Amino acid sequence: MRKQHLAALCLLVLSATATAAERDAKSIVRDAIDHWRGLSSYTEMTMVIHRPDWERSMTMSAWTKGEDHSLVRVLEPKKDRGNGTLTDKKSMWSYSPKVNRVIKVPSSMMGQSWMGSDFSNKDVARSDEIVDEYAHSVLGVELVDGVTVYEIESIPNEEAAVVWGREVLRIREDHVVLDHAFFDQDDELVKTLTTLEIATMGGRTIAQRQRMIKSDDAEEWTEIVVNKVDYDVDIADSLFTRSNLRNPRD
Amino acid sequence: MHLFGVLFQLAWRNLWRNHRRTIIMLGAIGVGVWAMIFMTALTRGMVDQMVTDSIGILPGHVQIHNPDYLDDPSISNRISYTDTELRQKFESAGFESWASRVRVPAIVTSERDSRGVTLLGVDPVAEKDISFFDYAEVEGRFLSDSGDKGIVIGGKLADKLETGLGKRIVIMSQDPDNDIADRGFRIVGLYSANTSAVEEAYAYIGKSTAQAMLGIGDTSTEVVFLGTEYRNVEPVYEAVAERVDERVSVQRWYEIDTYLGTMLGVMDGFVLVWVIVIFLALSFGLVNTLVMAVFERVREIGLMLALGMKPGSILGQIIIESMLLLTLGLATGNLLAWATIMPLRDGIDISIVGEGMEMWGASSMLYPKLYLGDMVLASVVVLLLGFLASLSPAWRASRYEPVEAITKA
Numbered sequence: 001m002r003k004q005h006l007a008a009l010c011l012l013v014l015s016a017t018a019t020a021a022e023r024d025a026k027s028i029v030r031d032a033i034d035h036w037r038g039l040s041s042y043t044e045m046t047m048v049i050h051r052p053d054w055e056r057s058m059t060m061s062a063w064t065k066g067e068d069h070s071l072v073r074v075l076e077p078k079k080d081r082g083n084g085t086l087t088d089k090k091s092m093w094s095y096s097p098k099v100n101r102v103i104k105v106p107s108s109m110m111g112q113s114w115m116g117s118d119f120s121n122k123d124v125a126r127s128d129e130i131v132d133e134y135a136h137s138v139l140g141v142e143l144v145d146g147v148t149v150y151e152i153e154s155i156p157n158e159e160a161a162v163v164w165g166r167e168v169l170r171i172r173e174d175h176v177v178l179d180h181a182f183f184d185q186d187d188e189l190v191k192t193l194t195t196l197e198i199a200t201m202g203g204r205t206i207a208q209r210q211r212m213i214k215s216d217d218a219e220e221w222t223e224i225v226v227n228k229v230d231y232d233v234d235i236a237d238s239l240f241t242r243s244n245l246r247n248p249r250d
Numbered sequence: 251m252h253l254f255g256v257l258f259q260l261a262w263r264n265l266w267r268n269h270r271r272t273i274i275m276l277g278a279i280g281v282g283v284w285a286m287i288f289m290t291a292l293t294r295g296m297v298d299q300m301v302t303d304s305i306g307i308l309p310g311h312v313q314i315h316n317p318d319y320l321d322d323p324s325i326s327n328r329i330s331y332t333d334t335e336l337r338q339k340f341e342s343a344g345f346e347s348w349a350s351r352v353r354v355p356a357i358v359t360s361e362r363d364s365r366g367v368t369l370l371g372v373d374p375v376a377e378k379d380i381s382f383f384d385y386a387e388v389e390g391r392f393l394s395d396s397g398d399k400g401i402v403i404g405g406k407l408a409d410k411l412e413t414g415l416g417k418r419i420v421i422m423s424q425d426p427d428n429d430i431a432d433r434g435f436r437i438v439g440l441y442s443a444n445t446s447a448v449e450e451a452y453a454y455i456g457k458s459t460a461q462a463m464l465g466i467g468d469t470s471t472e473v474v475f476l477g478t479e480y481r482n483v484e485p486v487y488e489a490v491a492e493r494v495d496e497r498v499s500v501q502r503w504y505e506i507d508t509y510l511g512t513m514l515g516v517m518d519g520f521v522l523v524w525v526i527v528i529f530l531a532l533s534f535g536l537v538n539t540l541v542m543a544v545f546e547r548v549r550e551i552g553l554m555l556a557l558g559m560k561p562g563s564i565l566g567q568i569i570i571e572s573m574l575l576l577t578l579g580l581a582t583g584n585l586l587a588w589a590t591i592m593p594l595r596d597g598i599d600i601s602i603v604g605e606g607m608e609m610w611g612a613s614s615m616l617y618p619k620l621y622l623g624d625m626v627l628a629s630v631v632v633l634l635l636g637f638l639a640s641l642s643p644a645w646r647a648s649r650y651e652p653v654e655a656i657t658k659a
Contacts, residue, residue: 090430107422107430108357111364159399161420161432163361184361185417 025136025152028171033131035175036206038231040065044075048223049117058115059227069240072124073248074115085114085124086245092125095245102242118191118212118222130167133160139168148173164190174205189215202229257563261570264543275539276579279632282532283583284590286525286628287620291591295619297517301480303444304510305503306382307452310348310474311483312490313506317499319471320506325354325464326426330497333468339493345486346477349376350470352460356423358403358453360411367407367453369423371460371470374398380476382448383441390415390439398456400438404449408440415440421453425465433463521624525631532632533639540572540643551647552655561648568644569637576636580629591620 041064048057059076063069074083082097092105110122134154142149152169156162165185170178180193191214195207206226213221238244265272305311319327331339333350340348352371357364373396378385385392392402401419408414415437422432435455443449461468477486483502491500504511544551551564598616 104428107424107432108355108366110422110430111357111359156418156434158418158434158436160434161422162434163359163418163420165361165418182361185413190361 025138025150025154026131028138028150028152029134029136029154029169030131032169032171032175032177035204036177037064038204040231040233040235041202042230042233042235043226044228046225046227047115047117048225050219050221050223052219056116063235063239065235065237065240069237070124071240071245082248083115084245084248086240086242087125088240090125092121093242093245100246102246118214118220129160129162130154133157133162134167144172149178176205176207178207191215196223199226201226202231204229204231253563254566257567258570261567261574264547264567265571265574268543268546271539271542272575275535275575276582278535279532279576279579280582280586282528283580283628283632284586286528287584287587287625288590288618289524290521290624290628291587291618291620292616293517293520294621294624295617297513298619299444299617301510301514303382303448304507305480306380307443307448309380309382309476311477311480311503312475312486312500313503314473314490314494314498314500315471317497320499320501323353323355323471325424325466325471328426328466328469328471329473331469331494333470336470336473340473340475340490343489343493345475345489347376347379348473348475349373349380350457350473351377352457352464352466353471354423354460354464356421356453358407358411359420359422360413360417362412363410365407365410365450367403368451369421369460370452370454371457372396372454373457380474383443388439388441390437392439392441393454393456396456397458398438399435399459400455401435402439402441402454403437404446404452405440405442406446406449407451407453408437410450413437421455421463423464431464521627522631525628526635529632529635533635536572536575536636537639537643539575540568540640543571544568544643544647547647548650548655548658552650552652552658555650556652556656564650565644565648568647569640572636572640572644573633576633580632584625584629587625588620591618594618 041062043062043064044059045062046057046059048055056077058074058080060072060074062072064071068087068089070085070087072085074080082095084095086093086095092110093102094105095102105121105125110125111120113119114121114124134156136152136154139151139153142151150171150173152171154167154169156164156166163184165183165187167183168181170180172178176195176198177193178195182190182192184190191212193210193212195210197207197209198205199208200206201208206229209223209225211221211223314329316327316329329336329350336350349372351373352369354369354371356367356369358367372381372393374385374393375395388402389405390402393400401421403419411419413419418434418436420432420434422430425431441449441454455463457470461470475486475490477483480503487500487502494500504514554564555561595618598618
């Protein structure tokens with residue numbers, strides 16, 4: 001009788017720690033995203049798209065507010081100046097001054113490349129889904145250069161609109177994501193987002209240079225370098241509107 | 251009658267006087283007629299199969315849609331009846347088979363690739379007789395019920411997406427508000443079809459699952475009905491039409507797939523043209539043979555005329571000779587065609603050129619279809635045109651001046 005009690009107690013404790021660990025892993029991921037984005041943010045960044053035979057870079061400014069709103073606008077090169085992308089929840093609009101039209105990106109194009117990079121429109125439009133549509137668990141904890149790094153495995157829920165088999169993130173205790181690996185359902189690595197440089201900017205320690213590399217072709221990558229970032233700035237809701245996408249008032 | 255007997259005998263004997271020439275000519279006619287019938291049977295078989303396959307995919311013989319759906323097959327143009335109303339209307343009407351479905355364009359994405367497909371939300375029980383593949387032949391399993399959470403795609407699509415049975419893929423489509431509706435699905439089955447184009451084009455999910463994903467309550471985009479025979483869909487059409495009002499439009503299969511409907515009509519014309527073209531080639535040989543036969547027998551014809559045979563009989567004699575030649579040739583050709591098509595009834599494997607054929611919707615197995623009508627058509631055309639072609643040499647023979655003909659060297 002007592003043995004049974006003991007076993008039941010053990011089981012209870014085990015499952016309790018399991019859910020605690022699960023919640024932990026989830027909150028680590030959530031904190032990392034919140035840390036990266038802040039309540040609101042203004043970023044100036046450079047995106048370098050590298051291919052074996054060419055390379056191009058674009059400078060952009062980006063605004064985010066809360067979980068749902070973001071606006072990205074290209075500053076350079078000159079011929080792309082003014083191209084913009086607006087996201088609101090799951091929807092996405094794009095604007096090009098050359099055609100002078102705001103186009104809602106249809107679902108059929110969400111899987112396509114965003115501005116020619118290795119990121120898809122979907123990657124840009126949704127940053128939060130990884131928190132709620134995945135089951136997270138801590139794979140391991142290690143000490144790198146005196147900083148604790150959590151290795152977290154995120155497996156998408158059965159009905160989540162995610163094609164990956166699992167994703168593995170390595171997140172430092174100060175919420176900086178070191179890398180984010182995408183595995184297919186045969187557990188083969190498909191692509192990795194790696195942080196190359198970490199810097200303190202806008203009062204936070206963030207990944208300053210990140211590179212997305214496809215695992216089967218190291219010569220194809222997209223790099224995002226943050227040049228300037230301000231966190232928790234006051235941004236009017238009117239910035240994230242289609243009319244503002246078309247006629248910037250900032 | 252007695253005269254005809256005599257003329258027939260004369261014609262028959264004349265035919266075999268130069269038996270080598272006659273046999274060569276018979277061979278030429280035989281091969282020509284064989285080509286007419288054989289080629290017709292091949293094309294008929296191909297078109298027949300295209301029609302049956304396409305009706306299987308359409309599917310059904312009669313469909314109803316929202317009147318705007320055919321111009322713009324988007325999720326906004328749904329049928330204004332709910333599932334319950336549809337059941338009330340059609341359940342007891344005694345259709346061979348009927349089913350309502352949700353049909354929307356969608357994007358399917360795997361880790362490696364993404365493709366456009368037609369997403370079909372179906373009720374597997376109602377669709378059993380309508381579906382173009384056998385549920386039992388699906389690799390894995392087909393959807394079990396309307397609320398099934400899995401997805402069934404074609405084997406070829408799975409190859410293209412570099413995914414497979416048991417893996418998850420993401421389906422993205424648009425809801426009525428033009429917002430993105432998406433969801434992950436596990437592949438529970440892979441179906442196979444005659445052509446890879448079909449396997450790449452359709453993905454099946456449960457109807458209730460589709461309705462929930464798209465947020466369209468209990469409405470559908472099309473209702474399909476199956477009759478007994480694709481050539482006679484009027485009874486089904488009328489039965490459906492009298493049960494619905496003007497909020498939906500009712501179409502027969504050949505109105506929905508006009509390409510296919512036209513194809514069927516064009517086929518009949520094509521057969522006739524083909525027969526005539528081959529005959530034109532043949533007719534040169536035929537006329538030449540007859541001219542030669544007449545030329546050789548100028549003195550003989552002159553003698554017969556001098557002895558009092560009427561020119562009409564000479565004409566008849568030559569024409570009978572030509573008809574005999576053609577009839578024998580036709581018999582040879584028809585027999586030859588029958589003998590070559592029968593062993594091929596179980597299909598000719600043309601997978602070597604299958605990929606090209608698939609581009610226009612034919613499959614890689616070809617089943618020749620021998621129709622009595624086509625054989626009769628070929629024979630009648632050959633006899634009729636042969637008669638016309640032999641008129642000229644026969645006419646010339648009957649117009650000889652007896653004295654001149656006899657004295658001709």
